[in-house]
Amino acid sequence: MRLICLDIESFWSTTHSLSKMNPAVYIMHPETEIQSAAIKEGDGETFVLFGDELTQWINDTDFSDTMLLGHNMSGFDAAILAWRFKVKPKAWACTLAMARHIGAAQQAGGSLKALAAHYGVGAKLSLEETNTKGKKLAEFTDEEIEAMREYNKVDTDLCHALFKRMLPELDTRALKLIDMTIRMMTEPKFVLDRPLLQRTLVEIQDQKRKTLLSVGQEMSPLETGVEEDELIELARATLSSAPKFAKLLESRGVPVPMKLNKKGKEIPALAKTDEGMQALVEHEDEDIAMLAESRLGVKSTQLETRINSFLDVGAACRGRLPVFLNYAGAGKTLRWSGSFKLNQQNMPRIGKKPRLTDALRKSLRAPKGHKIVVADLSGIELRVMHFLWKVGYSTEMYRADPAETDLYVDFAAHKLYHKPESEVTKEERQIGKVAHLQLQFGSGASKFVFMTKTMGGVTITEEESQNIVDVYRASHPEIVHGWRVMTGALTAIRNGTVGMELDPCGLCHTIEGGIESPHGRLYYPNLKCERNPETGYMEWTYDERSPKTRKVEPVKIYGAKLGQNLVQYLAREVMCDMMLEIQKIAPIIHTVHDEVILAVPESEAEDTLDEVQRIMRSGVSWFPDLVTWSDGSVADNYGDAK
Numbered sequence: 001m002r003l004i005c006l007d008i009e010s011f012w013s014t015t016h017s018l019s020k021m022n023p024a025v026y027i028m029h030p031e032t033e034i035q036s037a038a039i040k041e042g043d044g045e046t047f048v049l050f051g052d053e054l055t056q057w058i059n060d061t062d063f064s065d066t067m068l069l070g071h072n073m074s075g076f077d078a079a080i081l082a083w084r085f086k087v088k089p090k091a092w093a094c095t096l097a098m099a100r101h102i103g104a105a106q107q108a109g110g111s112l113k114a115l116a117a118h119y120g121v122g123a124k125l126s127l128e129e130t131n132t133k134g135k136k137l138a139e140f141t142d143e144e145i146e147a148m149r150e151y152n153k154v155d156t157d158l159c160h161a162l163f164k165r166m167l168p169e170l171d172t173r174a175l176k177l178i179d180m181t182i183r184m185m186t187e188p189k190f191v192l193d194r195p196l197l198q199r200t201l202v203e204i205q206d207q208k209r210k211t212l213l214s215v216g217q218e219m220s221p222l223e224t225g226v227e228e229d230e231l232i233e234l235a236r237a238t239l240s241s242a243p244k245f246a247k248l249l250e251s252r253g254v255p256v257p258m259k260l261n262k263k264g265k266e267i268p269a270l271a272k273t274d275e276g277m278q279a280l281v282e283h284e285d286e287d288i289a290m291l292a293e294s295r296l297g298v299k300s301t302q303l304e305t306r307i308n309s310f311l312d313v314g315a316a317c318r319g320r321l322p323v324f325l326n327y328a329g330a331g332k333t334l335r336w337s338g339s340f341k342l343n344q345q346n347m348p349r350i351g352k353k354p355r356l357t358d359a360l361r362k363s364l365r366a367p368k369g370h371k372i373v374v375a376d377l378s379g380i381e382l383r384v385m386h387f388l389w390k391v392g393y394s395t396e397m398y399r400a401d402p403a404e405t406d407l408y409v410d411f412a413a414h415k416l417y418h419k420p421e422s423e424v425t426k427e428e429r430q431i432g433k434v435a436h437l438q439l440q441f442g443s444g445a446s447k448f449v450f451m452t453k454t455m456g457g458v459t460i461t462e463e464e465s466q467n468i469v470d471v472y473r474a475s476h477p478e479i480v481h482g483w484r485v486m487t488g489a490l491t492a493i494r495n496g497t498v499g500m501e502l503d504p505c506g507l508c509h510t511i512e513g514g515i516e517s518p519h520g521r522l523y524y525p526n527l528k529c530e531r532n533p534e535t536g537y538m539e540w541t542y543d544e545r546s547p548k549t550r551k552v553e554p555v556k557i558y559g560a561k562l563g564q565n566l567v568q569y570l571a572r573e574v575m576c577d578m579m580l581e582i583q584k585i586a587p588i589i590h591t592v593h594d595e596v597i598l599a600v601p602e603s604e605a606e607d608t609l610d611e612v613q614r615i616m617r618s619g620v621s622w623f624p625d626l627v628t629w630s631d632g633s634v635a636d637n638y639g640d641a642k
Contacts, residue, residue: 001090004061005040005069005163007155008077009148013134018076022309022340023324027079028316034084035137036148038156046156048149051137055085063089071112071159072096074182074324075339082186083317092182093175095162100328101178102169103523106544107552112158121161125151173519177327177576180583181336184323189370189589189599192314192321193363193637197307200359204304207356211290212236215248239295242270254280254288255453258446260535266446272296279454284348286356303357309341310363321364323590331544332522333568336591345592350639361639364590371605373586374641375612375632377578377594380571382407385440387626388503388567389482398627402617408433415475416468427458431468434458439472440479440567442560486566487559489515490540494527505625508566515566518622519573522565524557574628577620582612590638597638605634 011033012018018026026032037054040046049057058081066089070077073094081087099105099115108118116122127133130147132140140148209232216231219238238244246256246268257276259269269276280292281302293301300308314321323344329337338345348357366372386394397405406421412432413421424432431452438451445466452458452465460468473480485502492500492510500510508515514523524542532539541554571594579588582596586608590597596616600608609632616630635641 001065001067003042003067003069003093003163004063005156005160006037006077007070007152007159008037008080009035009152010080011035011136022313022316023075023079024313024322024340025316027076027083033136034080035132036152038149038152040156040160046153046160048152050145050148058085058087063087065090067091067093069093069095069159069163071155071162072110074185074327078182078186079322088187091175091179092186093163094178094182094327095159095166097178097181097327098163098166098170098174100326101174101334101520102166104166106331107525109545109550112155112162115162116158119162119165121165122154122158124158125154127151173576173580176580176583180579180588181325181327183587184325184589184591186322187587187589188317188320188322189367189587190321190323190364190638191367192310192319193365194311194314194319196359197311197363200356201304201307204301204307204356207286208290208294208301211287212294215239215291218248218251219244236294239291240297242268245270245291245295248291249280249288252285252288253459254283254285255450255459257450270295276450279450283454284351284355284457303360305341306343306360310360313340313342325591332565333572334520335568335572335593344590347592350642358639362637364638366599366636369602370599371602371634371636372638372641373598373600373605373609373612373632373634374638375596375609375616375630377575377616378629378631379407380574380594380628381567382436382440383626383628384571384574384623385479385563385567387623388505388507388570389478390504390625391476391478395625395627398629402627402629407436411435411472411475415471430458431460435468435472439469440476441564442483442558443469445469482563483559485559486562489562490524490527490529490557490559493524494529502566505623507570507623517566517570517573519576520569522569527557570623574620574623574626577622578616581615585611597641609634 011031016029016031021029034054036048036050038046038048039057068078068081068087068089068091071094073092074097078092095115096105096110099110104115104118108114113124116124130151131144132148212232212235213228215235215238219234220231238248249256257269257274257279258266259274259276261267271277277292281289281296283289283292290301310321324339324342325336325345326339327336328334329339336345347360348355350358350361383398394407397407397410408429409421409424409432412424412428413419416432417424417428434448434452434455438448438455443451445462448465448469449460449462452460482503489500489502489510493514496512497510498512502508502510502515508517511521513525514521526543527540529538529540531537540557542557543552544555545551546553575594579591579596582588586598586600588596589599596612598608598612613630613632617628619626619628633641
């Protein structure tokens with residue numbers, strides 16, 4: 001397979017650019033003129049083509065045995081080639097995705113300029129200096145053509161050099177996963193249900209007004225005679241006050257999120273940047289989420305913004321919705337992350353009670369004559385945690401009956417409430433579920449109070465929470481021991497100790513600067529342990545680039561957190577092995593955490609689901625102790641395929 005590296009340049013202006021528009025909308029907009037491309041075939045000399053020359057080269061080139069390489073392929077170049085020129089290569093490759101996989105993007109930044117500087121392969125030129133901003137190709141002077149030629153050529157040469165530098169650090173498996181991710185965008189299968197989304201927008205506005213009116217009526221000293229607009233303004237004033245907002249949450253049975261101030265005192269965490277406040281914005285109770293967003297002063301709720309993004313992209317792509325995912329975008333775990341305000345990795349699940357957010361998943365329909373097939377790798381993080389640390393009772397239960405094992409009920413019945421499993425209530429099982437999902441990663445009592453409410457809709461006291469934490473840790477000594485091992489691993493990583501075995505399965509060990517697993521490495525650059533001057537406690541930190549500030553900042557780490565990184569990373573690796581097997585059956589059109597989604601002909605849907613289930617229930621060769629399971633279904637849309 002031959003390699004072609006290329007970089008495309010297009011018309012842009014102050015108001016018409018990728019920074020101002022969703023990439024799909026920008027790429028398919030009639031004003032977006034494709035002006036040039038710098039092309040490097042193999043290790044040959046890079047050449048630049050403009051306008052019709054580029055179109056002719058594409059039409060004359062056979063891509064059937066070609067890997068097409070670019071930087072940020074899943075955000076721009078691949079979409080242009082696929083949607084505007086109908087190019088379908090044997091494989092796509094992306095240096096940004098590669099840099100994320102090996103951790104370089106997290107350290108240096110993901111831009112071509114930053115990565116080129118990080119690897120010392122050359123300096124990127126300035127697009128501004130080409131003097132082509134706001135100009136169509138016909139308006140370029142001879143000098144501007146030559147300036148663009150040099151700018152474009154340098155970008156392609158830098159991308160090619162980065163590929164050569166990073167390639168030895170990746171295996172063929174990673175390149176296949178990158179290609180799979182790009183094809184989810186370039187070959188969209190979901191048909192967007194526009195009427196459903198448009199109806200939902202109207203319902204959101206109506207519910208938002210009703211929610212604010214109810215708060216205004218609650219706060220108004222007058223029983224009658226107050227105009228609705230006055231009540232809404234009164235509600236907004238109430239929400240803008242932290243003490244009043246806290247009381248409002250308490251009146252609705254929602255725990256007020258707390259944080260420690262500089263003096264170590266607990267105070268409400270209700271500021272825009274507080275993690276607790278962000279959790280309220282994503283609360284499963286839509287009224288609470290709307291109140292939280294109103295407190296933050298947003299003009300549109302997150303749901304409105306996402307629906308409008310779905311509609312805009314669907315309109316640009318002739319009714320189809322491409323899946324935009326960042327390969328290895330989720331930091332240390334290398335899981336996929338969402339992008340471009342669509343956030344397709346975080347669509348709320350469909351519950352038993354209808355919610356407005358259901359429209360997101362339900363709007364993703366199968367093409368005519370096809371069905372959506374969804375399979376979920378059940379409880380994979382929990383299973384990896386328990387088999388990695390050999391938690392005796394649970395691993396035996398999974399081996400005995402992987403389909404029927406319910407650790408949530410088991411923990412609630414036998415450890416918390418001491419009753420037969422048949423008598424465990426829905427609420428008690430939910431507490432058992434949150435305990436397993438949250439406490440395995442070292443959460444304390446205060447956070448568990450908050451999580452039982454936000455994840456499970458159950459209110460418990462601080463005392464009850466502390467008891468559950470104590471019972472969980474006493475019942476899972478292997479996991480607690482694992483936290484201690486991982487704490488020791490931090491010292492070993494800092495000291496450059498190579499070969500310290502971390503788990504009884506023999507899967508992972510320390511290396512200089514990180515951890516090696518069967519499929520790759522987790523790095524913790526500049527790991528150190530220092531006293532925090534504000535709290536007085538010794539704390540471990542490592543350096544990582546913040547997605548918000550774009551600056552390299554110290555990130556806190558501790559034993560249980562390091563264990564969480566490792567477990568989630570290994571769970572991702574299990575999923576990836578299975579996805580590559582499933583891809584041989586039919587193209588995966590989307591993945592959400594531990595789910596795979598396919599669109600297949602209706603006549604093949606049930607057989608496809610059976611084969612996908614077989615793969616996901618068969619485990620992986622490199623982790624032979626692990627027992628896996630999956631559930632799945634077939635439907636006309638993604639939301640109903642659960």
